[in-house]
Amino acid sequence: MNETPxxxxxxxxxxxxxxPEPEEVPSDKMAKKVRRWEVFPGKNKFHCNGRIxxxxxxxxxxxxxxxxxxxxxxxxxxxxxYLAQHVTPAIPAIGGALFIFVMATLFRTSFxxxxxxxxxxxxxxxxxxxxxxxxxxGSPGTYRPPPRTKEVVIKGQVVKLKYCFxxxxxxxxxxxxxxxxxxxxxxFDHHCPWVGNCVGKRNYRYFYLFILSLSVHCIYIFACVxxxxxxxxxxxxxxxxxxxxxxxxxxxxxCFFSVWSVVGLSGFHTYLATSEVTTNEDIKGSFTARRxxxxxxxxxxxxxxxxxxxxxxxxxxxxxxxxxxxVVPDSSQAHHVSGPETQxxxxxxxxxxxxEYYGSTTVTNQKTGNMGTNTAPDLPPPAVVTTADExxxxxxxxxxxxMISYQTPDGTxxxxxxxxxxxxxxxxxxxx
Amino acid sequence: xxxxxxLSSSQCTKVFLQRDFTEGTGVRFQNKFPQELEGxxxxxxxxxxxxxxxxxxxxxxxxxxxxxxxxxxxCMTAYIAYLCMDTHYEKCLKKVAxxxxxxxxxxxxxxxxxxxxxxxxxxxxxxxxxxxxxxxR
Numbered sequence: 001m002n003e004t005p006x007x008x009x010x011x012x013x014x015x016x017x018x019x020p021e022p023e024e025v026p027s028d029k030m031a032k033k034v035r036r037w038e039v040f041p042g043k044n045k046f047h048c049n050g051r052i053x054x055x056x057x058x059x060x061x062x063x064x065x066x067x068x069x070x071x072x073x074x075x076x077x078x079x080x081x082y083l084a085q086h087v088t089p090a091i092p093a094i095g096g097a098l099f100i101f102v103m104a105t106l107f108r109t110s111f112x113x114x115x116x117x118x119x120x121x122x123x124x125x126x127x128x129x130x131x132x133x134x135x136x137x138g139s140p141g142t143y144r145p146p147p148r149t150k151e152v153v154i155k156g157q158v159v160k161l162k163y164c165f166x167x168x169x170x171x172x173x174x175x176x177x178x179x180x181x182x183x184x185x186x187x188f189d190h191h192c193p194w195v196g197n198c199v200g201k202r203n204y205r206y207f208y209l210f211i212l213s214l215s216v217h218c219i220y221i222f223a224c225v226x227x228x229x230x231x232x233x234x235x236x237x238x239x240x241x242x243x244x245x246x247x248x249x250x251x252x253x254x255c256f257f258s259v260w261s262v263v264g265l266s267g268f269h270t271y272l273a274t275s276e277v278t279t280n281e282d283i284k285g286s287f288t289a290r291r292x293x294x295x296x297x298x299x300x301x302x303x304x305x306x307x308x309x310x311x312x313x314x315x316x317x318x319x320x321x322x323x324x325x326x327v328v329p330d331s332s333q334a335h336h337v338s339g340p341e342t343q344x345x346x347x348x349x350x351x352x353x354x355x356e357y358y359g360s361t362t363v364t365n366q367k368t369g370n371m372g373t374n375t376a377p378d379l380p381p382p383a384v385v386t387t388a389d390e391x392x393x394x395x396x397x398x399x400x401x402x403m404i405s406y407q408t409p410d411g412t413x414x415x416x417x418x419x420x421x422x423x424x425x426x427x428x429x430x431x432x
Numbered sequence: 433x434x435x436x437x438x439l440s441s442s443q444c445t446k447v448f449l450q451r452d453f454t455e456g457t458g459v460r461f462q463n464k465f466p467q468e469l470e471g472x473x474x475x476x477x478x479x480x481x482x483x484x485x486x487x488x489x490x491x492x493x494x495x496x497x498x499x500x501x502x503x504x505x506x507c508m509t510a511y512i513a514y515l516c517m518d519t520h521y522e523k524c525l526k527k528v529a530x531x532x533x534x535x536x537x538x539x540x541x542x543x544x545x546x547x548x549x550x551x552x553x554x555x556x557x558x559x560x561x562x563x564x565x566x567x568x569r
Binding site: 100101104105108121123124127154159161169170172174186206209299309310312313320321 | 456492507553554
């Protein structure tokens with residue numbers, strides 16, 4: 001009999017298909033850790049082993065980078081040389097600082113998690129479904145679709161929370177699902193192709209500061225280029241000046257055409273930030289009077305200064321995704337562990353990885369709703385099969401093998417394929 | 433006592449406390465006592481735990497002078513400072529994690545329950561696992 005105080009969840013099953021014998025499965029492959037970004041269900045692209053997160057289409061982002069870097073490069077290489085000598089060396093210094101700030105905020109906007117809400121775990125989704133179905137149980141003959149909105153009153157304003165079918169959760173207020181990235185994003189503003197990412201709660205301030213600093217940078221370069229040309233033209237004429245400094249023409253053209261859109265956008269977002277409204281809400285007209293007599297913005301703090309402070313200097317939650325954590329190769333685990341465990345092993349939303357090793361659908365797969373995007377796309381939707389508490393008796397018609405990770409009484413963690421059915425009982429009782 | 437094995441929650445009943453949005457979009461969990469926990473734990477204990485956790489989140493999300501200075505300083509370093517330090521919010525989340533772990537160890541596991549840190553659930557829900565008899569000795 002098992003003497004240990006806690007029983008282990010042993011799902012010792014046998015795959016019907018091409019699973020190799022346990023001795024043949026190389027232990028290094030089983031132990032190979034998969035990072036969570038590799039099994040992320042959204043359509044994002046990750047770089048640098050999960051540190052960088054972007055949208056799928058990034059071509060326009062590279063165009064943005066190229067335009068800024070080339071124009072600034074020409075500015076530093078040509079105009080600054082002349083202006084530093086003839087006017088003041090502060091000009092390239094200020095230009096340099098502006099350029100660094102523009103690029104830093106651009107990279108922050110593009111590479112960070114915009115505030116993606118991780119998809120609901122299977123248990124949560126099941127619980128929500130259960131709660132939504134119960135009211136309809138009374139009338140078996142008629143079919144009424146279960147309610148997919150929830151109403152909540154925020155500071156006197158009624159706000160409807162919509163249910164997201166992809167993420168299997170009720171979206172928090174101000175969150176929206178981005179179809180390009182296939183994620184629910186908190187305080188969703190818009191999806192910006194120029195930065196190659198969504199703009200949401202976590203990166204809105206970087207986006208705002210990017211377009212603001214870019215406007216200043218554009219105007220600054222334009223002004224410096226004009227100064228350069230005029231100073232040169234004073235010695236000669238304008239045409240000669242332009243011939244001497246052709247890079248200035250290129251910069252002037254780029255800046256002239258960019259400045260209208262960038263400054264316009266900055267102005268628009270300044271208005272949004274001061275009234276605590278997102279682009280999404282503005283487009284939908286969520287808070288305009290025409291919706292009803294008493295429609296107002298419940299998130300506004302009341303004053304322009306307070307709204308701005310909140311948007312630009314307010315606290316920002318860390319990424320809820322934990323992209324670089326390791327996937328725990330086990331079925332749904334909520335474990336309480338003692339000291340030696342690292343933070344990485346306390347992951348939730350654990351999935352069964354290496355589907356190709358373990359056959360088809362996995363038991364109580366917690367891959368937050370959407371399966372198979374990274375590993376085996378042709379897998380059927382997961383069937384939630386309840387696992388038995390006890391070890392399966394030897395003669396059971398079992399489905400698949402599953403890697404389990406368990407902690408033995410002496411504290412070591414083992415990740416193993418359990419032995420075949422007949423031996424499972426003895427193997428675990430022996431407390432290997 | 434240290435020998436807490438990994439408990440598989442596929443065998444637990446799970447109770448979820450949803451987010452409370454009545455005060456706005458800040459992180460806050462509903463404090464209504466779920467029916468499934470009747471008799472398992474004292475109402476006051478759970479309420480106190482939820483209230484403490486909510487208050488830590490409130491502190492994390494408040495725009496205090498400290499947060500303001502932190503943000504301005506980071507802005508002046510072109511946000512490179514964020515690569516080196518933990519924000520106030522992150523520190524508060526770690527505080528929540530430590531608190532929940534401590535509460536689990538001292539109070540909840542003995543009563544047959546286990547709290548899951550909401551950060552592990554993407555701050556969507558506050559999950560409480562009802563451990564089955566087999567897992568609870």
